[in-house]
Amino acid sequence: MSIPKKFIIRFIAFLVPVILICSPVLYFNLIIDPYCIFRKGFGDSQIEPNKRYKKMKYILENPDKFDSFIFGSSRVNFIDPGYIRHAKYYNMTYSSGIPADHYYDIKLMLDNGVNIKNLMIGIDYLSFLENNESHDLLRRKYPVSFLDKIEFYQDYIFYIPDLIFVKRALTKEITTDRSKVFTKGILVYPDKDSVITNSKQQFTVNNKFSYPTSLRNVNPDIDKALNEISKLVTIAHENHINITFFINPTHHITYLNLRLDDYFYALEELSEITEYYDFSGLNSIAVDNLKFYETSHYTEGVGNLIIAKVFNQPEPAIPDDFGRYVTKANSKEQIAFHSALLNDYFVSTSNYQNSKPPIDLSLYKETHSNPQLSIDKINGLILDTNQQTRTITTPWLKLQGHTVNPICERNSNQIFAKIGKSLFTCEFSRNVTNEHNETNKGTTYYWQVMIPTLKLHEGLNEIRLIEVSDKSKQYAISDPLNLAIYHFKKPVNTNKLTLINGQSRLSIDGINDNMVSEVNVIDDSSPTLFIKGWASDDLNKRSAGGILVNINEKSFLSQIILNRSDVAKFFNNPKLTNAGWGISIPTSALKPGYNTLEFKILDSTISMYYKVNKKIIIDYQVKNETIDLSNMAQLHSDTKFSVDLINGINVFNTKTPVIISNNTIEILGWAVDEIAGRPAEKVIIEIDGKPFNAIYGLNRKDVAAALSNESYLKSGWKCKILSSHLNKGDHTLTLKIIAQGGATYYKIKKQYFFSTI
Numbered sequence: 001m002s003i004p005k006k007f008i009i010r011f012i013a014f015l016v017p018v019i020l021i022c023s024p025v026l027y028f029n030l031i032i033d034p035y036c037i038f039r040k041g042f043g044d045s046q047i048e049p050n051k052r053y054k055k056m057k058y059i060l061e062n063p064d065k066f067d068s069f070i071f072g073s074s075r076v077n078f079i080d081p082g083y084i085r086h087a088k089y090y091n092m093t094y095s096s097g098i099p100a101d102h103y104y105d106i107k108l109m110l111d112n113g114v115n116i117k118n119l120m121i122g123i124d125y126l127s128f129l130e131n132n133e134s135h136d137l138l139r140r141k142y143p144v145s146f147l148d149k150i151e152f153y154q155d156y157i158f159y160i161p162d163l164i165f166v167k168r169a170l171t172k173e174i175t176t177d178r179s180k181v182f183t184k185g186i187l188v189y190p191d192k193d194s195v196i197t198n199s200k201q202q203f204t205v206n207n208k209f210s211y212p213t214s215l216r217n218v219n220p221d222i223d224k225a226l227n228e229i230s231k232l233v234t235i236a237h238e239n240h241i242n243i244t245f246f247i248n249p250t251h252h253i254t255y256l257n258l259r260l261d262d263y264f265y266a267l268e269e270l271s272e273i274t275e276y277y278d279f280s281g282l283n284s285i286a287v288d289n290l291k292f293y294e295t296s297h298y299t300e301g302v303g304n305l306i307i308a309k310v311f312n313q314p315e316p317a318i319p320d321d322f323g324r325y326v327t328k329a330n331s332k333e334q335i336a337f338h339s340a341l342l343n344d345y346f347v348s349t350s351n352y353q354n355s356k357p358p359i360d361l362s363l364y365k366e367t368h369s370n371p372q373l374s375i376d377k378i379n380g381l382i383l384d385t386n387q388q389t390r391t392i393t394t395p396w397l398k399l400q401g402h403t404v405n406p407i408c409e410r411n412s413n414q415i416f417a418k419i420g421k422s423l424f425t426c427e428f429s430r431n432v433t434n435e436h437n438e439t440n441k442g443t444t445y446y447w448q449v450m451i452p453t454l455k456l457h458e459g460l461n462e463i464r465l466i467e468v469s470d471k472s473k474q475y476a477i478s479d480p481l482n483l484a485i486y487h488f489k490k491p492v493n494t495n496k497l498t499l500i501n502g503q504s505r506l507s508i509d510g511i512n513d514n515m516v517s518e519v520n521v522i523d524d525s526s527p528t529l530f531i532k533g534w535a536s537d538d539l540n541k542r543s544a545g546g547i548l549v550n551i552n553e554k555s556f557l558s559q560i561i562l563n564r565s566d567v568a569k570f571f572n573n574p575k576l577t578n579a580g581w582g583i584s585i586p587t588s589a590l591k592p593g594y595n596t597l598e599f600k601i602l603d604s605t606i607s608m609y610y611k612v613n614k615k616i617i618i619d620y621q622v623k624n625e626t627i628d629l630s631n632m633a634q635l636h637s638d639t640k641f642s643v644d645l646i647n648g649i650n651v652f653n654t655k656t657p658v659i660i661s662n663n664t665i666e667i668l669g670w671a672v673d674e675i676a677g678r679p680a681e682k683v684i685i686e687i688d689g690k691p692f693n694a695i696y697g698l699n700r701k702d703v704a705a706a707l708s709n710e711s712y713l714k715s716g717w718k719c720k721i722l723s724s725h726l727n728k729g730d731h732t733l734t735l736k737i738i739a740q741g742g743a744t745y746y747k748i749k750k751q752y753f754f755s756t757i
Helices: 005-031 053-059 076-079 100-112 127-129 146-157 163-170 190-198 200-204 222-238 253-258 261-274 300-310 331-349 565-570 701-705 708-714
Strands: 068-071 089-091 118-123 242-247 275-278 325-328 373-378 389-392 397-404 413-419 422-425 427-433 443-451 458-469 474-477 480-483 506-511 519-523 528-537 545-549 554-557 558-562 582-587 593-602 608-621 633-635 641-646 658-660 664-673 682-687 690-692 695-698 715-721 731-740 744-747 752-756
Touching: 005 146, 053 100, 068 100, 076 519, 089 427, 089 641, 089 715, 089 752, 100 118, 118 127, 118 222, 127 222, 127 261, 146 519, 163 397, 190 200, 222 242, 242 300, 261 275, 261 373, 275 300, 325 331, 331 474, 331 582, 397 413, 422 443, 422 593, 427 633, 427 690, 443 480, 480 528, 506 593, 519 715, 528 545, 528 558, 528 593, 528 608, 545 582, 554 582, 608 715, 641 752, 664 682, 664 731, 701 708
Parallel strands: 068 089, 068 118, 118 242, 242 275, 389 480, 519 608, 633 744, 658 752
Antiparallel strands: 275 325, 373 397, 397 443, 413 422, 413 458, 427 443, 458 474, 458 480, 506 528, 528 582, 545 554, 545 593, 558 582, 593 608, 641 664, 664 715, 682 690, 682 731, 695 715, 731 744, 731 752
């Protein structure tokens, strides 16, 4: 049946204005081609091309050019395959690539005859904790079927850009060198590298290093992400491919802002699937701003370190804390290593007070003998004797070395590092037979010292080693070395802060991703206590300069600045956009039981502070904690008390066990020291004989009124317990009430019952 001519004329009349209207869009998408879909090259505009599609198209058209491939997110762009000596590698990196994407691409390559001998897969928190498969035009996968191709090209042809996107696409000034994409698969950033080389001090304090890349706002299925990695292992084994996994280095600000409990869980579970190299954690690379372009991407120099470690290549020299090979057998040890680095980080970046020098050298006489001392490593790197000045940007300076002393025993001598006018005591480690000087028959003693760089003056510092003999009251001093110190962050001297006579605003929004409550419970399975919120400097009408948190006589300065455009909008003040703050405190700084956190708001100049009345109580529960009552005498008389509520259920007279399905068990009540006629000293909850401290001294006007004793006003108590500390099933609860003075206690005979499911 022929189509009527009238209909054809009407259709053309309709189509012509549509084409005319769409022609600018079609011209832009087909000719300007911002994502480089319809052209051969990679373009020269500021718009990033779809590297995933372009690289796959290139490999499928040249299946025999390479036999090995590197996969990962944009971070692995900085692993230059030209430095790998063992095979013909090509880097398939593209923005936000995750294991599910890599599996699709590898399978496509194998199905199309690409012979793969080796795979190197870079993964990180993006793979585990965010794991979001992207479908935007920047990362669209290579289409296979006819229908996929129609949809693929249709999306790029009819995409309607906004004005800002068009302007960027028409701007030809780009800072990336794309000439190596078809030879190595990488982009090069010569301008960024030049800034790092020529302006080290300015670069290390750039404000971009204050903002984490991950904002802890994703709730992924980690097990699903691990399953995608398992599929990669399977497809490699089925096709006889050598596959190597590595965890990307993560900048310390981003790392501190992760959900570390989840991250450590992912690392441990990953070891059940495959061995891997772990370059993450607060190692000497992660805390060095010179090793990163911002808080997401490490430099090519770091990529070269990864290659040297994975392929056992002699150069460049690798810090001894960077990159550990993890297996199922040592995975728990690796998590412990992460925790140890966390603790070192916080010890080194906490606010240190000026301390007295360890000795007074004026009491000793300097000898002219050359001490047999040697600095072997600085921050884990073997000392290069040809290097005139060492640049230190980490929050700590770790020196390691040895001394050969055939005359005096170790106990009679001391070694100190003298930097500027400051002395630091070096600690001796194990001693072994001399291996540094074959002609010397003495004993080699190894030493090390870890110094917070906040204690050192910024700029050029001279370092010398001093060996002191207590017996002869003499000391010998070594030749000098030069260190260029760039402070990890602006130091805060709490002794010189001036109190502002006024108030400012502080909000505490979350603790370890949970809402803040009167008593906040965490346990020893969590390596850090992460607190976030926002604060303002009302005197200067802008964001605060930071938050000081005091806990158990230690001060910690907030490390993280978070974008809070909602706060800026609410107060109609754009200077509050960066009012968000975050702080990670190691749980090693907490004591078992109740810890009170106090806060100071620093002004924007970090020279003054606002006093904050708000306090937070952290109940730090240690699974194997013991509460010693052996020094107390049990009283044989009774006292008045009550267990009122268990998870909101009144248990005053009930005999039916309370059923608990929550993660926490909250118990409330009151207790007094009836003999003294005053409140008790404290209350201990016992569950199946296991003790838990309760917070005591809560306001109970009803108790004071009922017992006609105003002294009983502060007799209330509360206890929160994590359900994970108890086995599932039936439990018996009772109390021990410590009497005034803490020397005696009442043992309560009454029992309460509940079940956890």
